[in-house]
Every structure is written in C-alpha cells, then in structure tokens.
Amino acid sequence: MKDIHIPSEQYNFEAVKATLRIGVPFRIFFCLLPFGVILWSLFIGRYEVEPLVVIKMLLSLVYPMEPTWTNADETILFQIRLPRIIAAVIVGAALSMAGAAYQGLFKNPLVSPDILGVSSGAGFGAALAILFSTAAWMTQVSAFIGGILAVLTSYFLSRLYKTGQILVLVLSGVIVSAFFGALLSVTKYVADPYEKLPTIIFWLMGSLSSVRYNDILSILPAIIFGGGVLILIRWRINLLSLSQDEAKTLGIDLKKITRIIIICATLLTAASVCISGIVGWVGLVIPHLGRMITGPDYRKLLPFTIVMGASYLLIMDDLSRTIIATEIPLGILTALLGAPFFAYLLWRRKTGWV
Amino acid sequence: MGINYTAHNLQFSWDGKRDVFKNISFSLQPGDIFCIIGPNGTGKSTLMKCMIDILEYQNGAVRIDGIDIRKIDRKTLAKRIAYVPQGYQVAFPFSVLEYVLMGRAPYISAFSSPDENDLKIALHAMQEAGIMHLMHKSINEVSGGEHQMALIARALAQEPELLLLDEPTSHLDFGNQMQVLSLVERLKEKGITIVMTSHFPDHAFMVSDLVGIMKNGSFISIGPAEEVITNMTLKETYMVDIHVEFVEIAGRKICIPVKNVPGCTCPIHYPTFQHNCDALANSLDN
Numbered sequence: 001m002k003d004i005h006i007p008s009e010q011y012n013f014e015a016v017k018a019t020l021r022i023g024v025p026f027r028i029f030f031c032l033l034p035f036g037v038i039l040w041s042l043f044i045g046r047y048e049v050e051p052l053v054v055i056k057m058l059l060s061l062v063y064p065m066e067p068t069w070t071n072a073d074e075t076i077l078f079q080i081r082l083p084r085i086i087a088a089v090i091v092g093a094a095l096s097m098a099g100a101a102y103q104g105l106f107k108n109p110l111v112s113p114d115i116l117g118v119s120s121g122a123g124f125g126a127a128l129a130i131l132f133s134t135a136a137w138m139t140q141v142s143a144f145i146g147g148i149l150a151v152l153t154s155y156f157l158s159r160l161y162k163t164g165q166i167l168v169l170v171l172s173g174v175i176v177s178a179f180f181g182a183l184l185s186v187t188k189y190v191a192d193p194y195e196k197l198p199t200i201i202f203w204l205m206g207s208l209s210s211v212r213y214n215d216i217l218s219i220l221p222a223i224i225f226g227g228g229v230l231i232l233i234r235w236r237i238n239l240l241s242l243s244q245d246e247a248k249t250l251g252i253d254l255k256k257i258t259r260i261i262i263i264c265a266t267l268l269t270a271a272s273v274c275i276s277g278i279v280g281w282v283g284l285v286i287p288h289l290g291r292m293i294t295g296p297d298y299r300k301l302l303p304f305t306i307v308m309g310a311s312y313l314l315i316m317d318d319l320s321r322t323i324i325a326t327e328i329p330l331g332i333l334t335a336l337l338g339a340p341f342f343a344y345l346l347w348r349r350k351t352g353w354v
Numbered sequence: 355m356g357i358n359y360t361a362h363n364l365q366f367s368w369d370g371k372r373d374v375f376k377n378i379s380f381s382l383q384p385g386d387i388f389c390i391i392g393p394n395g396t397g398k399s400t401l402m403k404c405m406i407d408i409l410e411y412q413n414g415a416v417r418i419d420g421i422d423i424r425k426i427d428r429k430t431l432a433k434r435i436a437y438v439p440q441g442y443q444v445a446f447p448f449s450v451l452e453y454v455l456m457g458r459a460p461y462i463s464a465f466s467s468p469d470e471n472d473l474k475i476a477l478h479a480m481q482e483a484g485i486m487h488l489m490h491k492s493i494n495e496v497s498g499g500e501h502q503m504a505l506i507a508r509a510l511a512q513e514p515e516l517l518l519l520d521e522p523t524s525h526l527d528f529g530n531q532m533q534v535l536s537l538v539e540r541l542k543e544k545g546i547t548i549v550m551t552s553h554f555p556d557h558a559f560m561v562s563d564l565v566g567i568m569k570n571g572s573f574i575s576i577g578p579a580e581e582v583i584t585n586m587t588l589k590e591t592y593m594v595d596i597h598v599e600f601v602e603i604a605g606r607k608i609c610i611p612v613k614n615v616p617g618c619t620c621p622i623h624y625p626t627f628q629h630n631c632d633a634l635a636n637s638l639d640n
Contacts, residue, residue, distance in 0.1 A: 235467040240445075241448065245408045250512070296446035
C-alpha cells in the first residue's frame, strides 16, 4: 500500500500553548474582581460608615495612625461586616468548587453539591441540635456531622451494588436525601412552634448574619484541605468525562479518584453549610457560568469558579443585608436570582450541551 | 521498544453459562498487524476489552513479555497498550486538543498537569492523525469520523507499543479509511503492534500480517490473509456468497459480495434455527 501524504500543518507552539490557559488581561480582571467586591461590601450597610473612613481604618491595620473614627465604627467594620464578608467569600468559593467537582464526577452539568444528600443530612443535624440544645456551636457541629453522615451512607449504599456505576451513586444520593429529608420533617413536626420551629426554618433558609471569626477559623481546615486537594487534582477531573472503559485504559484508578472527589466536595459543602445554613443554587449556577467563559477544562475552570463563586455569594449577601430594613435570608436570594439567571443561560444556549 | 503479546485459551462469558468466546489463542511479535474479522455480535469487541483487562476473562491467560496482564498495574499498562473504543461519549465540550492531551494521563502524576513536552507529543499525535485543523473545535461538535480520528490521536499520545483499534474505520469515508490504514502501516514500521477489528475483509488484504476470522465464539481460521480469506471461509462467516478475486489495478485481492455467482448454485440463505416452540413459549411465560 502506498503511503498517503498527510499535510503537516504549521502551527505556532506558543500560540497553541496559550489557548490552554486563561488570557492575561482576563486573569488580572478576575483576580481583582473579588477584591473590588470585598471593598465595596465594606462600604455598604445599614449603619453608615464613610468609605474614606473605612479605608483609613483598613490602613490603620498595617500603618498605625490616629483614629478619626468612633468605637462603634470600628466594631461595625471589624466585628460585624468583615467576618461576614470573609464567610461569604469562603462559602461561595467552597460551594462552587464542590459543585464543579461533582459535575465532573457525575458527568452531568445539572448536578449540585447536595447530590449525595449533604444538605438534607446537615439540615437534619442542625434541626436536631436546635431541638435539644441552645448552644450555637452545637448546631454547627451537628450540621457538619449530619452532612458527612449522609454522604457516607450514600457512598456505602452504592457500594452494596457491585456494578460500580455512577448512576447507582446518584440513586443512593436520592434515597439518602429523601430519608434525611423525612427525618428533618419529623424534627420540625415535633418542635415547639413558637420557639424552636422558627429557628429551624430560618436556619434552613441560610444566613451569614451571625458569623464570627471563631466560626470561620473552625471551618478553615476543612475548606483548605478539600479545596487544596481539588485544585491539585484539577486536571485529573477532566478525565472523568470519558467513559469508564476509556478512563481505565488511560491508567486511571476510578475508585480512588471518585473517593477523593467525594471526600473533598463533602468537606467543602458540609463546612460551608454549618456556618451558613442551606444556600442553594450557587454550586449549580457558578460552574455553568465558568464553563461558558473558560470552557470545560478544569485547569481553567476551577480557579475561575472559585473567584466567581466568592464574588457572587458576597454580592448576594450584600443584597440580603441592604435591600430592605430587615435581613432577607441568603438561601432565598440565591434561588430567587439564581433560578432566572440559570433560565437565561439556557435560553442563550451557550452552555454547550443543550 | 516492542511488545510480545500472547493470548492463551481465552474464554469469556457474561453470565457464566453461555460463552461469548472460548479457546482464543494467538501470539503477536513487535510490529505485527493482527486483523480480526467476523459477523456482528460474535464477540470481537468483547475480546478486545478482555485483551486490555477492561473485562475479566474467566479462563486462559494474557501475557505481555511473559508477564500476566492482571499483575500489571493500570498505569504501566496504559503506557504500553492504548485502546480505541468503538463508541464514545464525552460529557463536556472539550476542545479536540484538550481531548487528545488526555492521552498523556498515564505519564502525569495525580497532582500535576500536562507540561510542554506532553503538549508537543499530543500535537505530534494530531499531526499523525491529520486533525490539526480541528484543534480548537469542540469534541461534541465534530463529525463521527473526525471524533474517531481524535480518538486515534489520543491513543497515539499514550505512546503505546500495542494499539487496539475496535473497528477504526467504521465511521470513516474512503479518504479517512485509507488515512487510518496508512497510519497503521507507518506505526508498524516503528515497531508498534496493532490489533484491529473490521467489517471489511479488504482491509485485511491491505495491511495485515495475521487475520483471524471469528465466528460463534472462536477463530474458525487464523493465519495470513492470503490463506485465510477465501470464498469458502467468507461464506461460512457471513452466510452470503462473497467472491475473492485478484484485481490488477489494486494490486491485491478484493472481496465482492455477490447475490449469485454464475456457476455457483448457492443462493443467499440464512441459518435456520430449530426452535422448540413449546420450550420457547414456556420460557416466555415464566
């Protein structure tokens, strides 16, 4: 057989390499974005503090100066606004990362971080703690444990069936979510309707209003571990988009990477939920938005998702504390604005899969 | 470089009762091209999956350079054997370049990403497969044939010593079919062993060193194409008359399915199955 001539096309190696990365101007913009939003968030609130005073107070942290502000100003800024802002940034980033990782693992862009039941588990845990105790930290610990427990149940339930199919894992998640959802209903049903029930309901709606530095510090290790590992393995998550057979022939240990992603995403979600309550839609919408802008390669997608998720949730939280005189629960806002936004994305047909 | 691959008495069954195939044996030297032909549903793809340990055969042994394939870890295996499946699915719209880069997975540790060297190898693989112009297209938007070429490029990026191609030409037009076959020949010159299944006995005449005809779960004939592919064996395989004839302009033998060959009395016929109707009805009832 005669050799067929294949036109060997010329290409510019550096140009090709550049396409695998996010462009520099883009990168600068998205690195600065969260800092801009954070600064803006420090300026706004019910209690008025002049932006210039805010900047002065911030500078005084590194550069000692004579205070021209009141003690009240300082308390508002450093004890109320700042911890809340940090919490919003962390929760937004964590939920978005968990969502992005799960969408890769389940090969499905409609997956959100609570697919394995972490939210229902955490909800039940929190409700149970509210029912039997008054300490806020008990609610957090109990929510965290409940979330982890639900995911473990889903995982081991799916292992009972030997197929190893990802679909079985989804079904186990549905089963466990339903079960913990029912347990949550039981706690609501027996809760004292004047005192405990409203607390449970408000917790489930999600809010960052009572977050303090201690809360942030206590979840930080879980967030850093879960997020750090996901960032390190981000290129590997790409490979999960292939069929199981293909992944195996590429030398990938599917069981191991599945376990790693579940552990990381669960730590991220459970840690977030235990300080913020249930905040939906972030983990679903932000990875989508990211994929539209950067494409599906997790090398680009994951860093972008973190930045977008952090900025998005911070803006939502700003709205929740400033739109009206009383606080609007965060979970309501993210769904109220997130759902139409998602519909818009679908309508624009830019998601790449519809 | 180069792989000695032997399969000895392989047997596989999905349910433990009915064998998909049994007594499959062959042995390949570096640079061999082994072409497996046979009718639909005869277990060619299943055999291929057993050959790379995706499916577990029940009996027999596959050895690579004398070592049992089941004792070799996946990562090492992935550096030596690449597999191009027949079907494909990609959950997200990766660019063809990102898709081909995935072939570098066995060489990249869990915590890192492809580096410049990996990118160069992937680009070279794309050049070999002739899909440089598709580089930035989404893998979900290219045609079936283009996807097939991208799969082959991804397999080449693995730098394998043995390449398993499951019906590599089935989605391809004439041009791309010849492209793949010529690529197969070029790889052979580099000492890469190739196993391919095909529905075209013609392809076996073009490139193969060894042909196995698979029917009802075993090789009814195995050997050089000239000996194995004949009017008789093809009729036995496909249940239709197929004329094998040397065509001067092609410089090789070609296979022509015919309805009625003058002088040949055999009309097209399909195997008649002796059903036990009562037993069948019973089994449906239960």
